[in-house]
Amino acid sequence: MATSTYNFALILKNPLNDAEFVLLKQTPPPKFNDEEYDSYVDSDLWDLPFTKLNIVEGKNSELTVAIQGLESSSETINFSKFDVESALIQVLGKMGFGVRDGGEWRLWKCVEEAEFGPGLPVHTVYIMGTLVDGNRYLQEGCKWMSSQSCLNWLVEVKPSTDRVGPLVILGLLNDLLQSRELKVLPKLQYQEYPPGVILVPMKSRTKSPFHTTNLILFAPESISDDQGDSRFIAHGEALIVDPGCRREYHDELLEVVSSLPRKLIVFVTHHHRDHVDGKNI
Known part of the structure; x- marks a missing residue:
């Protein structure tokens, strides 16, 4: 097969x-x-x-x-x-x-x-x-x-x-553009598209026939305070979107979070369980 x-x-x-x-x-x-x-x-x-x-x-x-x-x-x-x-x-x-x-x-x-x-x-x-x-x-x-x-x-x-x-x-x-290597776990498959935006499909409690929800990471190498109206980005060094993986994958999510800068912004697109299950790790 x-x-x-x-x-x-x-x-x-x-x-x-x-x-x-x-x-x-x-x-x-x-x-x-x-x-x-x-x-x-x-x-x-x-x-x-x-x-x-x-x-x-x-x-x-x-x-x-x-x-x-x-x-x-x-x-x-x-x-x-x-x-x-x-x-x-x-x-x-x-x-x-x-x-x-x-x-x-x-x-x-x-x-x-x-x-x-x-x-x-x-x-x-x-x-x-x-x-x-x-x-x-x-x-x-x-x-x-x-x-x-x-x-x-x-x-x-x-x-x-x-x-x-x-x-x-x-x-x-x-x-x-691989001047900065993101230190996600090797066993986690991900895709970078567009450049600088990392998509990691994580096992989640989503609806069939799907079985993963995309964890999205954005961590630019440098942040300038002169961002004009983009104050959302200026107040953080990395952005993580929809940390909604199942409990048994929280250790992998923690490894991903640990690889990111300390000034981390967590953004949830909506409050379904497959998008929020990991936000309190």
């Missing part, structure tokens, strides 16, 4: 500017036949091109395209069980490219998602390559972006402006 599903994401770099990679405009979500909901028009979401990574039926997959690093990561994921080559071809096709349009392909990283919901966790395999011809025309719906440009989109959020998606954040941006 499968315990996870897998996505394949591609970081395709520009040979004329090594800091740039291709982002693909994502397809908007389907309509819900609800007049109020369907009338809302969201801004465009741009992310790394990706597709589902399918399991090979029958015998193990044999690659005809060389992807460096797959064998060395076999302890994490057995890539021979997945159709990696078809995923690469499919993702490149979304941008109008073929396998021969890229140089050396290599495994960049594998990101394991924590168990946020009732469905299977979605793990993402990131493959990196460089476009051979940097002057190659990018088709509509594709654009070159740098990590700094993506960070600017995150910081300078305005109505109706373009947004950056989670794959580029988890696959690239978080690696650039």
Whole structure:
């Protein structure tokens, strides 16, 4: 029985500017036949091109395209069980490219998602390559972006402006911003999205089919007293939102709290038990 599903994401770099990679405009979500909901028009979401990574039926997959690093990561994921080559071809096709349009392909990283919901966790395999011809025309719906440009989109959020998606954040941006390592327990899986905001799914007394509630941590490295109207942040060095885990996980919650600065603000979004059970530890 499968315990996870897998996505394949591609970081395709520009040979004329090594800091740039291709982002693909994502397809908007389907309509819900609800007049109020369907009338809302969201801004465009741009992310790394990706597709589902399918399991090979029958015998193990044999690659005809060389992807460096797959064998060395076999302890994490057995890539021979997945159709990696078809995923690469499919993702490149979304941008109008073929396998021969890229140089050396290599495994960049594998990101394991924590168990946020009732469905299977979605793990993402990131493959990196460089476009051979940097002057190659990018088709509509594709654009070159740098990590700094993506960070600017995150910081300078305005109505109706373009947004950056989670794959580029988890696959690239978080690696650039790990100047401060949060000392949460290694056995607690978490996700950092957006950068600087930590989501830890904790077992809680929530309603079925869910079994966790997200504990949210925000602990900036430095706090300035000159915060203007943001006095809520200025009076604390860290923020913890919804500490609602079950009693048997209070020790883990205490370890998380102990890793945060002493001037800690606890914020509860509402008073259901799955959001407040741990606030008095």
